[in-house]
Amino acid sequence: MNTGFIGIGSMGGMLVRALLRSGTLSPKDVWAANRSRAKLDALSSAFPGIHVVSGAHLVAQCNLIFVSVGPKDMAAVLAEIGSTLSPQHLLVTTSGAATLRALEDRIPCRVAKLIPSITQEMGAGIGLLMYGSRITAEDRNQLEELLGRICQPIAISESLARPAIGLASGGPALIAYILQSMIDEAMRSNPELSVELADKLVQETAMATLRLVAEAKMTRQEIIRRVALHGGMTTLSLEILSRFVPQAWQTVFRETAERDKLRESSVL
Numbered sequence: 001m002n003t004g005f006i007g008i009g010s011m012g013g014m015l016v017r018a019l020l021r022s023g024t025l026s027p028k029d030v031w032a033a034n035r036s037r038a039k040l041d042a043l044s045s046a047f048p049g050i051h052v053v054s055g056a057h058l059v060a061q062c063n064l065i066f067v068s069v070g071p072k073d074m075a076a077v078l079a080e081i082g083s084t085l086s087p088q089h090l091l092v093t094t095s096g097a098a099t100l101r102a103l104e105d106r107i108p109c110r111v112a113k114l115i116p117s118i119t120q121e122m123g124a125g126i127g128l129l130m131y132g133s134r135i136t137a138e139d140r141n142q143l144e145e146l147l148g149r150i151c152q153p154i155a156i157s158e159s160l161a162r163p164a165i166g167l168a169s170g171g172p173a174l175i176a177y178i179l180q181s182m183i184d185e186a187m188r189s190n191p192e193l194s195v196e197l198a199d200k201l202v203q204e205t206a207m208a209t210l211r212l213v214a215e216a217k218m219t220r221q222e223i224i225r226r227v228a229l230h231g232g233m234t235t236l237s238l239e240i241l242s243r244f245v246p247q248a249w250q251t252v253f254r255e256t257a258e259r260d261k262l263r264e265s266s267v268l
């Protein structure tokens with residue numbers, strides 16, 4: 001089945017590469033359009049046989065179309081392809097900015113949102129799906145089967161988008177930041193600690209902790225209880241973190257939700 005990709009930047013490029021590498025899609029079935037020709041050339045060089053075309057030509061060839069452009073570019077893309085879209089098309093945007101209702105008011109086809117994660121580079125992680133009112137059971141099955149080769153697709157309501165995106169799509173960056181900050185501050189506390197050793201200690205510990213959850217079926221609360229002994233340094237560390245971390249997360253989720261509302265009103 002011909003599948004189109006408009007926008008092959010950070011997330012769009014990751015998505016199409018993951019689907020091609022997994023064998024879910026064949027290059028001959030992929031049609032790609034992008035503002036930058038260099039990215040198209042790099043993609044077609046890595047996967048010979050894909051079709052490099054304009055957005056309007058892509059719509060004419062593909063019933064399933066992924067649009068992965070920034071919020072500022074969404075209106076321009078819809079202006080370019082809107083007149084060629086029909087009820088037979090299924091358009092999936094990887095941007096959380098425009099609401100599904102706004103998209104349905106603008107174009108005649110079925111619409112859905114996919115919020116991917118960088119973890120799909122490894123064929124893992126969560127792909128968040130949100131469905132518009134015109135989506136059929138066949139559409140849902142098609143998307144979830146297609147994406148199931150590179151992630152665990154989870155369908156959510158649009159009202160859950162902001163916290164879910166923060167946990168699943170933004171999560172890798174937030175987790176990486178936390179781990180890096182642990183390394184940085186440990187090294188500042190003792191300059192004799194090398195970056196190589198600190199990095200190894202944190203990386204191996206983080207991966208092993210996730211294995212305790214996934215394989216040993218320990219809850220996060222149980223891990224904390226077993227490690228943070230009464231009067232110990234880990235207990236002291238947790239007491240210090242509890243003064244600041246919950247408030248930081250409250251601010252993160254509140255301010256990102258507020259920013260989302262502002263973007264929704266201006267995208268289309």
